[in-house]
Structure formats: structure tokens, C-alpha cells
Amino acid sequence: MTSTLPRPTGALTDRPTVEAAFGFDDRRSRTPLRDREVRWPELGTAASTAVQRLSRPRIGTTLAIGAGTLVSLAPGLLPRTPGAQAMLTGLLVVLALAIAGIVRLVVRSWGFDINRRLSGVRLPLSIGTSVLVVGAAALAGHWQNRLRTAMSTASIGADYWLRWLIEAVLIVGVFVGVTRAVGWVLRKLGWARGVSLAAVVAALLYLVAAPAVVGWRQAAYAGANAELDPQLVQPISDTRSGSAASAVSWSSLGAEGRKFVSGTPAGPTRVYVGVESAPDLEARVALAVRELDRSGAFTRSNLVVMVPTGSGWIDSNAVRGFDQRFGGDVALVGLQYSYAPSWVTFVFGRDSAVTAARALFTAVENRIRTLDHRPELYLYGQSLGAIGGSSVFADDADQDHRTCAALWAGPPAGQVHHAGATVLANSSDPVIHWSPALLWRAPDLTGARVDAPLPQWLPVVSFVQATADLLAALNAPAGHGHRYGTDQGTAMGTC
Template sequence: MTSTIATETARPQANPRRPRPSLPRTGPRIGTTLAITIGLTASMAPALLPRTAEAQAMVGGVLIAVCLAVAGSARMLLRRWDFDINRPWAAYRLPAASVGAVVVSGAVVHACHWQNRLRAAMDFAPIGIGYWMRCALLTVVIAGVPIGLARGLRWLVRRLGFARSAGLAVVAVLATQFALLPAVVDWRRTAYASANAEMDPTVVQPVSHTRSGGADSAVSWPSLGAEGRKFVSGQPARGVRVYVGLESAPELNSRVALALRELERSGGLNRSNLVMVVPTGSGWIDANAAAGLDQRFGGDVALVGLQYSEAPSWATFVFGRTAAEQSARTLFTAIEQRLSTMPHPPHLYIYGQSLGATAGSAIFTNDQDQRHRLCAALWAGPPADRVHHAGATILANSSDPVVQWSPRLLWHAPDLTDTRPDAPRPQWLPVISFIQTSTDLMSALAPSAGHGHRYGIDQGTAMGTC
């Protein structure tokens, strides 16, 4: 009897949750394969502009990291629900990886064909095997950085525990908000100010009284800023060119008053035509536009511009668009009032490119207001075509990502009615077209005039009439 009890006592108890036998791993997880395939294929979808190997690797690496993060999150949720998707599909890992490799190879062939079509249309050199080798190497490096950071953070959380990790995260967020970001902002402001003040020895100070910055001008040569100096010294020299920089006067109203005095002094109000030119964010005025306007009016024209920022257009568009619109509206209103006092005023026009087009169009409440107060307007490369059209000429290349970019690209095809075909057009794809167009913004100014966000002298010659 004792032996029987001992035997029953020694008998192992049944374990209701025995560990499942591990299956042989014959390739990456199905989710990992799917994530890498989707990320790489999406990154190589047809784009608007030719892309460098570095840019292609950047978008590919970021998309792979994002897709892997989504796959990892989905795997964690399924495990919490006690559902391991990898077990029933473990036998298909290697075939899935093979299919993924075939899909990615096909995407590479198609992307190579598309990129070379774009490059042929825009006079770029074709790409070859060296391009894709650099892409592959850089993509691995770029994708590896966020993956390594994520794994490092996961290790840190396990090491410190949730409470300590949460406290450390709060400290990092506060340090970023109150120390790192202000330091970066101050650094960029200093860099923009330095670029604006830099004196280019190849830009010669004008001697003509018809240009701002000359000996008899109330606007000093240094105060014009780098882009203003290029504008007033540009050719041809037939028309009047007035420009007032951010450093030319302490605040907006005084800069506007100075611009009007410059128009009086230079004889700009005695010309038959007056064009208010709205610069881009850094104060840049396209030399092609200035030359085209001079050609359009046979030199009988005065061009006037007012700087409102030292930062590039993208930064001003995001953080300082109100300043751009206020500057354009204040200058136009002052010019309009001055012309109303003249018995024979010049014909009034307005021109703007990119952010300058958006700011210039914001002067007017609607299309009818724009038609009533102007002879004509010309908008070149307007962002998302957000400008008034009445009495205006719209120049928009079909390959210009600035014209097409909008959050609506996530779910809606762009309206290409006002664009002029200059290169092969990619088919719109939900989400993917938004990603590709966002990436193309980085190289929007890389092509020559007539492609991307570059425009030629037709910015002036295409100006309408009264």
C-alpha cells in the first residue's frame, strides 16, 4: 500500500500549457518578408523626378523601418491574443522569401525603366548597375539605424523596468522641448542670417539710378540681402528694379514706405508698366522671371520686390506664411493707393513663384477682387495650385511636386488641369503617390528650367494684358 502511494506521488502531474515544440526556421518570418517587400516596392513606385541613389535609399530605408515596426506591433498584439501566426505558416517562410525577392527584382527593373524615361526627358544621365548597388548598401544602413535604436530602447526598458523607462522618456521629451529644439532653431536662424548677409564678390553694385542699392539710393547695398543684391544687379538693365531687404528698415510699414520712395526716386512710376514681384521665402526672385518681364514690356517696366524672410521657402511656408501674406498685402495696398493719386498711372501687374504665388494671391479676397484690382497676374509653380485664377496666367510643370503636393494625395488624385506636360506622368496610387511626391520635394529644383520646380523666361513673357 505504501509503495502504491509513493508511486502515485512520484507520478508527474499533467501540465495544461506544455511548451509547443519549436519548428525549424528556414527563412525570415512571413511578416518580416512582407514588410521588407512592401517597403522596397513602395519606395520604387514611379516618381515625378529623377532621383539620386541617396534619395532613393533614404525613402527605401525609412519605409522598410516603418513596415517592420507595423509588422512587429501586429505580431505582439496577436501573441497577446494567444495566436501565433508564424506556426501555421512556418513551412512557407522560404517560399515567401523567394516570392518577395522576385517581386522586389521586378520593382527594380520597372523603376530603372521609369527613371531612365524621366532622365531622357530632362537631360539627365541614365542610371545603371552602380546606381542600384549604392542604393542597396545605403538602404541597409538607413533601415538599420531606426531598427537598432528600437532594439536598444527595448533592451533599456527591460533593463530599467517600465517605471524608470517612463521617467527617462519624460526627461528626454522635456530636454528636447526646452533645450534641444530652441538650440536648433537659434542655430538655423543664425545660419539663415549669415547666408542673407554674405557678400558675393561676383555680384557688382549697380551705378544706375534706376536700381536700388546704388550711390543715390536710399537703400544701402549691404541691407539688400544676398538675393536682393542679385536681383538689382541682374541683366538686362533697361527696366527699373527696386528692392527693399529686411535690414533696409526696422519694420514692415517703414520698408513699404521706403519701397515707394525708391519707386519715386528711380523713375519707376513714370514707366508704363509696374510689376509687383513677390519673392520666395529667402527673398529670391528668379532671374528668368525678371528677364522675361523686361522682354514682355520692352524695358518699359518697373519691378518692385520686398523681402519678408531670411529662411528658405519650405521653412517660411510652414512657420511664416502669415508674414509673407502680410508683406505682400501691405505693399500692394500702398502701391494701389499711390497710383490712385496719379492722373496717368502705370498699368499694375503682379508676379509670384512658389510661396510668392501663394502670398501674392492672398492679397485678394476672391477671383473677382483680383480681376478688378489688377491688369494681370502670373503665378509660377503655385503650391497645390492654391491661387486665384481670374486674370492670371498659371505656369505649372506636370513634374513639379510643389504644385501637386497636398495631404489629399493620400486618398485623391491631383488635379492636373493647369499643368503643362513636360515629362512622363506617373499613375496616382493611394498613399504611395503622397510618399513619392513628398520625397520629390527634396529634388524639386534639381532639373533645368521647364521641369520640376524650375521655370524659364516665360514667367515674364506669358504675363497677360489689361
Template sequence: MRVPRAGVSVAVAVGVVVSLAPGLLPRTATAQGLLTGVLVAVMFAVVGGVRKVSAWGRFAGGGGDSRRGVVAGLGVVAIGVSVGHAQHWQNSLRAAMGMPDVGLWYWPGCAVGAVVVAGLLVGTARGIGWVWRRLGAARGIGLAVVGVVAAQFVLVPTVTQWRHSAYAAANAAMDPGVVQPVSSARSGSSVSAVSWPSLGAEGRKFVAGAPNRSVRVYVGLESAPDPNARVELAIRELERSGGLDRDNLVVVVPTGSGWIDARAAAGLDERFGGDVALVGLQYSEAPSWATFLFGRRAAEASARALFAAVERRLAGVRDRPKVYLYGQSLGAAAGSDVFSGEDDQARRVCAAVWAGPPANRVHRAHATVLANSSDPVVRWSPGLLWHAPDLGGTRRDAPLPRWLPVIGFVQTSVDLLGALGVPPGHGHRYGTDQGTAMGYC
């Protein structure tokens, strides 16, 4: 067997080293293998392109076995050092988060996954190149155009419809472990104007949650035909349930799927000693990442409409409850968008809690911002490609990786996939302090 060409050694070494750079969160062998395989394939493409257009191609593609052996040896050393450092970093993160160290089969699993992924990607790219050469430029361009048109008019609509159906099915699914409340202070009870099935999966969990001292009002997508009707129904539910008779009222902005963190609800109950009403309004069935990319305006419009309706209902009321606002993740971004600026927020709300706000960008007047330093949602933005993130106000919960241009963006983007796979208090998971940290008027 001949020693690999210098370009191959460089592509493999650089791809592996970059993929093993320190990230924010512990990573499974599958996730690490996938990232490594993708980056090695990308480096193959980069090295191939450079070889064709520059004089470096003579070095990357040619040379005797001695030169190739030196490059391959340096690559092996670089990979070995990177694996050792990655092992130490992974265990440091896991120790800080109360998770077990990586197991014996972790690195073999990473290697197998990386080889399979890189092989599939490189093989597919070479197959496309072979077809292109066989067809010629004109027919190749024609086939590419047909493929793009087919994807636009057939594949994309089909996938979109399938995902909508999947989200709707998940929203409608009835969990036998979630019991319909009997208290009149909860939406979905027998005396509520909001039917139990219409609450959606996340709404049912919210209103059925303990403790049972607080008023919990929730209106699902199926509870009324349009956004305005859902807002009106929420206000009527607050009146019916006695929510306006409590001393404190918290407008809760859910995440994309309608989820309200049970730990936040329990924390708010503790913070106000049960003398509180929580009201939330579902605006989407899709998960937060999909809603953030394609439906963020719906989240913002829903939060503004509900908060404005609460303000109108309480206007002129003598013994009205104090009004607060809470949101996590997309809910934090949408909740902050209720206000035009810091002064507007300070004037219109008693206090607010924003947990895990995307890119750490929210209005901070009269607000408590909870942001774990290991939360990739708080750090991620396109600007991470060329400058370090602003970690002002974050609480350090784990070792922090050193930011590097481009590499920091890649690692943080990958960490988004595992942001919820860690214990509360780390990553994009927060505890009851989401409620207990609420400020005072």
C-alpha cells in the same frame, strides 16, 4: 544560414516595392536608398505590431523552412520586378528632362544606403526597447518625460537659434561675383536710399541682374527697422528711380529667402520691352519650406501691404503705370492672398503670373498659372493620401505616375526634396516664360 522568417521577408519586400513606386522626378541613389531604408524599417515595425496582436503572427513568426522559402522567394521576385520597372521609369523621366540615364553603380548604391539606414533605424528601435524592458514601465515613462522636457526647453531652442543664425549669415554673405549697380534705376546704387549691404544676398542678385533696361527696386529686411518702414521705403525708391514713370509696374512677391528668379525678371523685361519697373520686398531670411510652415502669414502680410501702398500712391495719378503681380511658389500663394477672391483680383490688377503655386491653389482671374506636371509643390497636399491630385491647368513635361492611395503621398513628399534639382521647365523650376507669359490689361 536559415531562411528569414515570413514576417521579415514581407517587411523587406513591401518596403522596397513601395519605395520603388514611380515618382515625379529623377532620384539620386542616395535619396532612393534613404527612402527604401526608412520604409523597410517602418514595415518591420508594422509587421512586428501585427504579429503581436493578431493570429497572423503565427504565420509571420513561425513556419518551417519550406513556408519561409516560398515567402522569401516571392519577395525576391517582387523586388526584382520593381527594380526593373523603376529602372525603366527613372530613365523615362531622365530622357524627358534631358538628363543622362542611371549609371552602373546606381542600384548598388541604393542597396547599400537602404541597408545602412534600415539597420540604424531598426537597431535604434530595438535598443530603446531593450532599455525600456530593463528599466521597467514606471522608470521608462519617467525617462521619456525627461527626454521630452529636455527636447522642448533645450534642444529645440538651441536648434532654432542655430538655424536662425545660419539663415542670417547666408542673407548677409557678400558674393564677390555680384557687382553693385551704377544705374540710378536700381536699388543699392550710390544714389539709392537702400544701402547695398542691407539688400541681403538675394536682393543684391536681383538688382544687379541683366538686362539693364528695367527699373529694379528691392528693400531687404535690414533696409528699414519694421515692415511699415520697409513698405514706405519701397514707394520712395520707386519715385526716386523713375519707376512710376514707366508704363508698366510689376509687384514681385519673393520666395521665403527673398529670392526672385532671375529668369522671371529677364522674362518680364522682355515682355515689356524694358519699359517696366519691378518692385520686391523681403519678408524672411529662411528658405521657402520653412517660411511656408512657420511664417506664411508674414509673406501674405508683406504682399498685401506693398500692393496696397502701390495702389494708394497711384490713386489719382493721370498717367499712371499699369499694375501687374508676379509670384513663384510661396510668392504665388502670398500674392494670390492679396485679393479676397476672383472678382477682387480681376478688378485690382491688370494681369498676374503664378508660377509653381503650392497645391495649385491660387485665384485665376486675369492670371496665367504656370505649373509643371512634374512639380511636386503643385501636387502636394495632405489630401493626396486619399484622392488623386487636381492637375487641371498643368502642362505635361514628363511621364506621369499613376496615383495610388498613401503611396502617391509618400512619393510626392519625397520628390519635394529634389524639386529644384532638375533643368528649367521641369519640377519646381520655371523659365523666362514666367515673365513673357504675363497677360494684358
């Protein structure tokens, strides 16, 4: 027995499909819609719903965008470009949206829909958040101009905030688009296959992509270290490493070593050994001591062991400062332990700075003990070099006993022996602020030189701002941020 079911009517059969939206319905006849009578009530409803969502965004979305933007606009330590500010805003908003999404899923699993229960506050909350963001942007502009005035740089205008807004929206849009694309793929594949695919992708990234990126960056750092700058002239003086009389070849000095030995002034003896100058640390240290003997460094009245930063850089301002401090009667020696940027070495290879500084200082110290004429021994380090230099000693007393004086420029927060050493620190230098402890307590800026307006410390927020400022710490004008002057030499203490 058969029965004839009536043809369904209503929303299910009348709802336009994707094909219908392009001029055809989903029937086999493929008859153009212009020849048919079609009802569109659901399309109107969908459009109305979309408009309502735009005018009344979810509570979590509003709070996330507002919180991320407000934190990003909090006062920082250094002036920022609109691109840098947009990057910070975009990343913080994306992070806040991710947290809001997780909270939304958890709350919904409890059977509570906050957007439906509190639907009346969605529009006022959106308006209030917009007002707060505009006010925060105005205050941020005022703070940026205060910093720029203190650092003698140009003020910002309205175009700064227009570029910031456009770039921040693009950054958030890209992240949201990628997230939705991943969600669409997971829905199409199903969670089981989606998780399996994610595991395979993660394994490939860990086993193949990550090593490839690391290798590529190491090759890039090595290439930059080996690159010969045609503007640098190989020294001819026997008192410089890299000269014809030196056992350290010009090419093995590395990019920063070549800058160090070829610079002015002419007075100080300059010895430098690069990572390519000998096969291992022990051989490089021995080569440095032989270079000191050969160049006549031990005949000078003063000898400064200079611990470079991660890339091997020794600040030329410090060299000029030591020349002024000792009237040219000084020998300077540096040992390269890495050619990666300081932040890379700080995160992944800090031990290399410590080991190299200890080995070189101890070897120089032991050689001086054998001499009839003993130069005064000093120790200098900037940034990561300050950590390496300070690690030579067990404590403050050991530091005072084994050196005439020590000087640390821009040392990372809480990483060096302060007593008995001269510490140079700009209050606008994010390096002296940054520490995990900055999340919950204010930094100790005792002895720091206040060179610019100092923002009020805020839990978590100050840590975020200092972290963002680290990327531009060396882009500040001289005397601000992580840039120090000739006082790196002239401020060195006495025996």
C-alpha cells in the same frame, strides 16, 4: 536536519556563458576550458535556430521590408540620385517594420502566434517578396531612364542600384540597431524607470535641444542672408536699390536682394527692400514706395509687384521675361519677408508671405491712384510667392478689377486664384501636385504643361512620392520640376 541536494545536470548547468565563450566557464576556479570536458549541444541548437531565422524571417518582417521597398520604388515625378532613393527606401522600410512590430505585439496579446501557425509559408513568402522587389527595381530603372530622356540627362546603370542597396541597408541597419539598443536599456532599467527616463529625455529635447536647433538654423539662415558675394557688383544706376543714391543700403538687401538688383538686363527699374532695411513691415513698405518714387519707377508704363519666395529669391528668368515682354519699359519691385527656405516659411511662417504681399500691393496701388501718369499694375509670384500674391485678392473678380494681369509660376496645389491669371505649371513639378488631398484623390493638373512622363496616381503612394520629390524640385533641368523659364514674364496677360 540537513539534506544534500544532487548537483543539477542538463541544459541549465552545461549552457555556455559569455565568459565561457571567451575561454572560461563561470566557476570560481576560472580554469581554462581547454582543460575541461564541456558539452555544447545547446550552442549547436542556437546556431541552427539562428540560421533558420535568417532563412525564414518572420512573416511581418518580410511583408514590412517588401511593402516599404515596393512603395519607395513606385514611379515618381523627377529623376533621383541613388542616395535620395536609398533614403526614401530606408525610411519607408523602417516605418513598415515599426508598424509590423506593433501589430505583432497586439496579435500576441490575443494569444495567436502567426509565425508558428503559418510557419510553412515563411520561406515561400520570403522568396516571392524578393522576386517582387527585383522586378520593381527593374521597372523603377526603366521609369528613371524615361524621365531622364525627357529631361535630357544621363541614364542610370547597374552601379546605381548597387549604391542604392548598400545605402538603404545601412540606413535600415542604423535604425534597427538604435531601436534594439533602446530596448536593451529599457529591459535593464525596467519599464517604470525606463518610461521615467524617456520622459526626462523628451522634456530635455523639447525645452533645450529643440530651441537650440531652431536657434542654430535661424542663425545659419541669417548668416547666409547677410553673406556678401564678392562676384556681385553694387549697382551704380539710380534706377536700382542698393546704389549710392538709394535709401536702401547694399548690405541690408540680403543675399537674394543683392542678386536681384545687380543682375541683367539693364532695362527694368529694380526696387527691392530687405528684412534688414527697416525695423518692421510698415516701415519696409513705406521705404519701398519711396524707392519707387526716387528711382522713377512710376514714370514707366508698366509696374510689376513681384512677391519673392521664402528666402527672398526672385527668379532671374522672370526678370528677363518681363524685360522682353515690355521692351524694357517696366519697373519691378520686391519686398523680402523672410530669409528662411521656402519650405520652412511655408510650414512655419506662411502668414508672413500673405501679410507682406497685401501690404506692399495695397501701398503701391494707393500711390498710383494719386498720379497723373498711372503705370499699368501687374502682379507676379512663384511658388510660395504665388500664394502670397493670390491672397491679396478676395476672389477672381477682385483680382481682375485691381490688376491689369497676374501670373503665378509653380503655385502649390489649389492655393491660388486661377481665373483671370496666367498659371505656369510643369507636370513634373511636385509643388503643383502636393497636397494632403493627394492621399485620396488624383491632383488637378488642368492647364499644366506635360513636360515629362506622368505616373499613374495611386492612393497614399503618390503622396509619398510627391513628398520625396519636393526635396529635389529645384534640382531639375530648366523647364522641368520647379524650374521655370522666361515665360514667367513673356506669358503675362494684358489689360
